[in-house]
Amino acid sequence: RVLNKEVDNTTKAYCSFLATKCIEVKRTTGQHPGGIVVIPADMDIFDFTPFQHPADDPNAEWLTTHYEFASMHDSVLKLDELGHVDPVALRMQCYLTGIDISDAAEAIPLDDKKVLSLFGSPKALKLHSNPLGFKTGAIALPEFGTSFVQGLLEEAKPSTFNDLLIISGLSHGTDVWNNNAEDIIVKQGRTLNDVVGCRDDIMNYLISMGMDPSMSFHIMEDVRHGKGTGGNPEYEIEMKKHNIPDWYQESLKKIKYLFPRAHAAAYVIGAVRVAWFKLYHPLEFYATYFTCRCDKFDIKVMSGSLEKIVSRIHEIQGNPEASDVDQEELIADTAACEMVDRGYKIENISLMESEASTWKVCKERNSVIPPFKAISGFPVLAAEGIVAARKEGGEFLSQQDLMDRVKSTLNVEESKKEGKDVYYSIGDSALQALDDLGALKGLSKTNQMSLFDF
Structure with missing residues (x-):
């Protein structure tokens, strides 16, 4: 019996054939809140992917694509309609302190040395005993308060706004920090400015070393998509010709995903503004x-x-x-x-x-x-x-x-x-x-x- 129906030998064979096609097909949906796939008006969703009802609820308002977006990103548009707590929190802090939200950008500086010091030390907070042994003052700051990023801050020791941009990229990328930039900084004694933090860093560095802008761009794109540089011998020849260090090339080969610098900048600006309130209010x-x-x-x-x-x-x-x-x-x-x-x-x-x-x-x-x-x-x-x-x-x-x-x-x-x-x-x-x-x-x-x- 299949689905409570009697089947003959022919149907059993066909069911076995269908079963082989189901092997390794996802049984659950990995849902990204706010990830919206946009299908052209003259086409159908089934031209790209089957869909599923989230949590097997046929009455659900939204549907979930069956295939991962990685298999569709060259064909359809995806919007990340993410909700962020940061604007809500900034508005509340401004309200409580009497700062006009429309003036927040001018009222809250991004280069205050005491504020920036919180990302490397709790000293400016004037803790009385520090019973938990905080190494930074970034506890409770958005994007910088997790134990992983706290450890990253301790080892990388940021001192400037640009350092924080790099750290934001390192913490959001895949295979960018662990067994990669971490070793370059800790074991090789290099600085944050030496490592790849955001995807833009690759193109800008290669161009600064005299490489062709178009090739520099394509190397950046391949690396940020996890393709590395090893698959294209022309890349390696050109990088060697322009004295790109071997350790830098090896670092590029390990990267699976890289954060855009503009995205990192948005996160860091928000974190620094919140840090300003933490220190002064x-x-x-x-x-x-x-x-x-x-x-x-x-x-x-x-x-x-x-x-x-x-x-x-x-x-x-x-x-x-x-x-x-x-x-x-x-x-x-x-x-x-x-x-x-x-x-x-x-x-x-x-x-x-x-x-x-x-x-x-x-x-x-x-x-x-x-x-x-x-x-x-x-x-x-x-x-x-x-x-x-x-x-x-x-x-x-x-x-x-x-x-x-x-x-x-x-x-x-x-x-x-x-x-x-x-x-x-x-x-x-x-x-x-x-x-x-x-x-x-x-x-x-x-x-x-x-x-x-x-």
Whole structure:
């Protein structure tokens, strides 16, 4: 039986034939969020590739190409419609600091020596004890905060904006740093300016050595597509003729993919701007970072002492079975460690001060205040309802008053959508979560006054 149907010997043979054609065909879809393939209007998708329903959902709005784009890139156009946190974060930082977003490019310099120094040392942050042994001040900076790039920064020791461009290229390329540029810098003692970081570096260097611009361009294109130079003897003859070092040619042969310099520049400009806020507007930086780039928090840990934060970090790092949630929490804890070590504070959830979803800056107390959303599993409607209820009626008299007022507060936005009155909601589990954090301290359970309250 095949697909619950009886088949004869002839059909079995045909099924076996079809089965051989399915060998090594992908069973799953590797989806690139925002990767859109554009098919000419007078052609059909099947002229290029079959398609699949993502997650086998026939009702999915988007479809996924069955073949990898590498097999189609010379035939069809692909758009990477990527969403980036960077513009959102920059807007929030500008809002918190009073900088007009339209003036940000002029207000935030890209050549501030103290800011650039963060990519090589934490010294400018003035850490009190540095319990985690940070080697750079780039923790929590976009594109430069991962452990891989941190290691790259430590070995490459960047000092200029151009150095950061090269590092961005090295970190985004394939077989560009590991067993390649890393060995050239560490073992051969060369500098960042000597190695290939971005695809444009190849063409510009070869032209500067006197090679034909057209050939220099084609070598760059072959290398960035992972073809190297070994397949074309003419390349090697010309490079030897123009005194291109052997180590440089060997480096080109190892590369599988190279980042464009313009793309690297966009990333570095964003990172340097964020680093400027980190150095000169730390509270606004951390409030934005926790709001835009972190999803999981342990507020009990983060609002505790530096020792408590460090202990939790070591606990997660030392657990080989740490969950994905633990790893996400580790990201926030690491930034919290740096922040507290700089002399700032993370407060507990506050009924009267916490926002629904964004972290809040408190200049008076040199601190940031977490939102209700930072509590794991806390309902959105409960978070928004608490904020709306306190704006409408001020302080809460009791836990009962809190629940009653949230449930009787009109959700204006949802009411407009539904065409009828819709109210916020809050349940016992949300109240318990607040109580567990000590956020209900001082609130009696009911409005009824008790002698034991005195």
